[in-house]
Amino acid sequence: MFSNKAQLQKRTPENGTNRESFLSLLVDEFLHSTSYDGKCQVLANLANFAYDPINYQYIRDVGVLDIFLHVLKNETSHQLLHFAAAGICNLSCDPLNAEYIITQSGLTPLIKLLKLNHNDILADTITTLFYLHNSQTKSEITTAEIIQKIHEIQKSSDKRLANLATIYLQDVCSSEETI
Template identity: 45%
Template sequence: MFTRKEQLIARTGKNKVGRFEFLKLLTNEFKTSKSKEAKTQVLANLVNFAYDPINYEYLRKLRVIDLFLYLLSEDDKDFVRFSIGGICNLCLDPQNKDYIIHSHGVQAVSSLLTSSDEETVLSAITTLMFLITPFSKPLITSPEIIESMIYFSNSSNIRIKNLATIFLTDYCSDTNVKHIKEHPTVVPVSAIPLPQSVMNSRLFTLCARYSRSYSAKLPSKLASDQNLKPGDSITITKSITEDDILSFAKLTDDFNPIHITSPKNIVHGAFLNGLVSGVIGTKLPGAGTIVVEQIIRYPKPCYAGDTVSITVEIVTVRKIIKCKYRCIANMERIVLEGEAKLMASNAQVKKISFTQ
């Protein structure tokens, strides 16, 4: 599910752009782009990269944590929703957690508890739980925040209600909860001022500009923005060349003769699955999607020179999305088929299991 550093060293794009350089280009794209849509798509990509621990060091160097913290105070709901999702992903790492806490992140995150956006509130509650340390616990379990959680625990929204209940049960003493219920505060969370150091974060430099222009290829839809329903599907086609197979063999060190020296070279099964993953992660459901379980079958071989049609179809849409997919070579034989369970964006929130 996660990436090894050795794989990153070997894995470069067509123009030999490594992972760090690509992330640097993304941050520069966000900084320089004047398009709201482009900025939103870049931000969604950064949040997706924040899920993989191998990227933590890179994101720290590029000050992406600062970017996410700054955007929490923006008026744009999309920017806020994705930024708190990124912080939620990153704060699982002890070093990131410490940085966020000491950058007044608790205050910034807690200010989102009054948001009208459900996903933002869910991510904010989850992030506060992830940020709890002996140092930060007194701040995170302040009377104002506990009062907000008590309010949420009575919500008609089952997701928010369950999450707030977990917060109160796992991190707050019964005595404190009882006292605050009997003596509610007069200062709501929304009135907690953000420190000036956070408000002034416009001054930080995201990264140095590249001498050449670059436009990242970004998905047109974000998983969390789609109204998915059973039956939604998409099909794309891809012609697989000998060079594709050889490049994949070099990437994986899989030089099995059936792939590279056979009279009819067979495409690696993992290569076909990668094509499916590309559709799932950029098209349907879209950016931010994570595969948590897969079943794959290879009924017939796929050969170099074949044109493959990759179809993904949504089966059910709940907290875990189920889809099925198949790859058909030259419109005549099924070379891959299977099904998967997926999580859409804000995956850290959806890791918590609720009664459905």
């Protein structure tokens, strides 16, 4: 459920931690944790916070987007990649977040995720690329290699993936590119 500032204040105890402080604590915990399971849990929590637009400014302010991008660029664990891709997907529908992802070289690691055999990561990646599609990014996200991969995904037995791939080909790619 989406929140507003009044609802957040009402739900926060008088001496409770505010949203920005809590997110900052999660960022610190992720950065300093030596436990793989701990990193996964924190990253999953951060991805969940990315679901609500009320958190977008806080997420930008405390560096959550940077953590998601760092994971996409540097990790190989499918679990960590899944949570980072979900967080990026949740955030990418916001124009400020989308611009940040693009300017921080986020397209390349996202495109690499299309090679993985993980349905949730693929769904989040296709959705994110759809959100990041604009005149500036079109040439990067409609290459022959990407279109070929999207055609393969379109044949998936997972209807969610097949439908996302179909929409991507229809809405992002020109008819000449999809042949």
